[in-house]
Amino acid sequence: MKRCDWVNDDPLYINYHDHEWGIPEYDEKKLFELLILEGAQAGLSWYTVLKKRAHYQKVFDQFDPTKIAHYSEQKVEQLLQDPGIIRNKLKIRSTITNAKAFLTIKEEFSSFSSYIWQFVDGEPIINQWTTIGEVPATTAISDQMSKDLKRKGFKFVGSTICYAFMQASGMVNDHIESCICRNKIGR
Numbered sequence: 001m002k003r004c005d006w007v008n009d010d011p012l013y014i015n016y017h018d019h020e021w022g023i024p025e026y027d028e029k030k031l032f033e034l035l036i037l038e039g040a041q042a043g044l045s046w047y048t049v050l051k052k053r054a055h056y057q058k059v060f061d062q063f064d065p066t067k068i069a070h071y072s073e074q075k076v077e078q079l080l081q082d083p084g085i086i087r088n089k090l091k092i093r094s095t096i097t098n099a100k101a102f103l104t105i106k107e108e109f110s111s112f113s114s115y116i117w118q119f120v121d122g123e124p125i126i127n128q129w130t131t132i133g134e135v136p137a138t139t140a141i142s143d144q145m146s147k148d149l150k151r152k153g154f155k156f157v158g159s160t161i162c163y164a165f166m167q168a169s170g171m172v173n174d175h176i177e178s179c180i181c182r183n184k185i186g187r
Helices: 011-019 028-041 046-059 073-080 089-109 112-120 140-151 159-168
Strands: none
Touching: 011 046, 028 046, 028 089, 028 112, 028 159, 073 089, 089 112, 112 140, 140 159
C-alpha cells in the first residue's frame, strides 16, 4: 500500500497519516492543539513532535485554551523542566499568548473554527500532487493566514507553520495522487 513519501514505518506515524492528516477538522480544541503543535515543530521534524504529543496533551491540560491562558510563571518553569516536551521558553510562552489570542478570536467570530476556515471559504482545497516534491511549503493563503494571526497576537505562526497547519487540519488535502488516503478524504 502506497502512502505519502514522508511517512515512516512507525505505527504512530502511519496512524497519524491515515486517520488524521488531511482530514477536515472543525473541533475548536483540536484546531488549537494542531496550531500549537505545528508551532512547537518549528526547526524540528513533525515526527519528533508527534512522539511527544500525548505528553503535550497531558501537561497542557488537553489543550484547553481557557486553562492555558491563565498559566502562571511557576507553570512555565515547570514546563521548562519537563523532558517530555520541547523545552523552548519562547515556544512555551507562545502557547500561553496563543491561548489568549484564540479566546479573543472566539469572542469576535463566535468560533475559532469559523474564523480559521474562512481562509479557504469553508471548504478544503484539494490539490493534485504526484510527488511530495511538488507540495509547496507556503501559499498565498498561508501567507494571508499568517499575517492575520500575527496581527491578532499569535506567535510561531509564520507562513510555513500555517501551511503545515492547513495540511494537518484538512484545510488542504496534500496527499499525493498515488496515496491510499487520497480518495477517502473527499470534500
